[in-house]
Amino acid sequence: MSTPLLLSPSQLQQLLPDTKQVSILDASWFMPNSPRNANEEFLKKRVPGAQFLDLDEVSSPHELGLKHMIPSERHFADTCGMTKLTDCIHIYKSSSSITEAFGIEPTSHVILYDTHGVFSSPRALFMFRAFGHEKSSILDGGLPRWEAEGFPIEAKPPARTRNSVYPTPVFDKAMIRSYDQMASNSFTDLHSDPAVELVIDARSRGRFLGTDPEPRPGLSSGHIPHSFSLPFTAFLQTSTIPNSSVQYTTFLPIAELRNALVSHVGDHAEAVIQGKRPITTTCGSGMTAGVLWLGLKLLGAPNVALYDESWTGYASRASSKIEKAAN
Template identity: 35%
Template sequence: MAQDDPTTLVSTAWLAAHAKDPDIRVLDASWYLPSDNRDPRAEFAAGHIPGARFFDIDEISDHRSDLPHMVPPVEKFMSRVRALGVGDGHKIVVYDGAGLFSAARVWWLFRLMGHQSVAVLDGGMPKWLAEGRPVETSPPIIRDRHMTVRKNAGMVRDVTQVAQASKLGNHTILDARSTARFRGEAPEPRDGLRSGHIPGARSVPFTQLLNDDGTMKDPDALRAVFDAAGADLDKPVITTCGSGVTAAVINLALERIGKTDHALYDGSWAEWGAFPTVPVATGDT
């Protein structure tokens, strides 16, 4: 069992013990690929962790962009989070219906916006249900709460910055997609994208960072995964994936091993794979 840390990862036992604390706010950040044929809002309505509020990754995003669920403008983030009754002084726990998948994206988003007291529920809803813990269907009573935002621009990267990092080799770029997609051997789920990876990137499929029950591996095992991938953690790290969701699982894992100089490429392969002027590599390197 991972050591509980309210700034990175907490266990279901920890949440059960603290669920009724007045400063705890629980967010269901479930999001699925279209191929999963799952409706996160419907699942939330059918049963969620008591007191949870639904955080819509697609809605709380920058709708001015053609790319999926990009980081929202600060003002939009503040207004949506306030409407969820989440604000200054709250300890936030984020979970999802897959175990540990999309919740890490919302953990990273709150950290990007300057909120440090936020953790992912290790094992998420599947583990909570497997342990016979309570769920409810009624919506929570929400009271507005102001949240101060201090955006940390160093935690996010755009295509120009990633292209420069790829060319100079002064960052370690870690790709959370499957090995087959990284190598260019499997087609991308989004139409119109080239297959392959950012030159110089290393393959760290996010599933390799998890145990069979959907919980995150312990720090020693996480370090072993990064070592096996040839990831140079002496350099700053940029994470990437298909659309900026599972990349955050790598960011969370890095934070768990004490690696703090990491950023996420928000556009990820949805942008890079469609960008005609950036190079694409195939194979293992």
């Protein structure tokens, strides 16, 4: 039986008694220009038993200094647990290293959430699925929805994680696109060749068209040639917690997700869903591209990849062709 991509707060609550088989991770992340600090907020309030996943730390170094790039197989395994039993013994002797691993095993059901509702948790889910950890889901609506529906909040210091063994996994390279692959694909004709990948951009329409600035100073806005604008917010709906100004996002129902895809890419939508046309998601830095990736997976699209560097990597290179007009 396959593990659902989305869980509601009530579904997560039903899983909590089995804490040995469930690992909950707060994968909150904020834009570089935001005053909020995800780890500080986690320490103040979280889903009971949750641990904090820093997506900028669980990553690989990049030649351009880009953040939250997909980690190495070994780094991912060491974040989850230890790669062999002798490592567990070594870690037990070093209290400063115990918190580096989450106590996750290959059979653990990993549930990821964020404090926006749906924002950075899909990127975290993408990472787990890319390393073959299929038993993983996101909490749809995140911490705000969990709290709004009356489920308990934890504010005491996080508990120490248990030791676990997590063998080094095999990364699915088909789920990631490199700069060279994206640049090559941008010169191809989408309409004459069914093998050409459709590229959808999760940034705002203004940044896509080059009329609004990028949040990263000195970086040009615009888009990759032949790509389509599909702001990640088009896949989401916003709710307001009663008697407050706090809002959170959740995924649209499947029928509305399909309509959103059709409205942005037209006739290509059905080919993507049926697996006849591969598709790659991109955004500013590889974060909200995860929202589009997850929305497409919810629609059943089989051939979905993510451009890890996304626009920051693409536009930082002098050799990149940047377009600013609408398709």
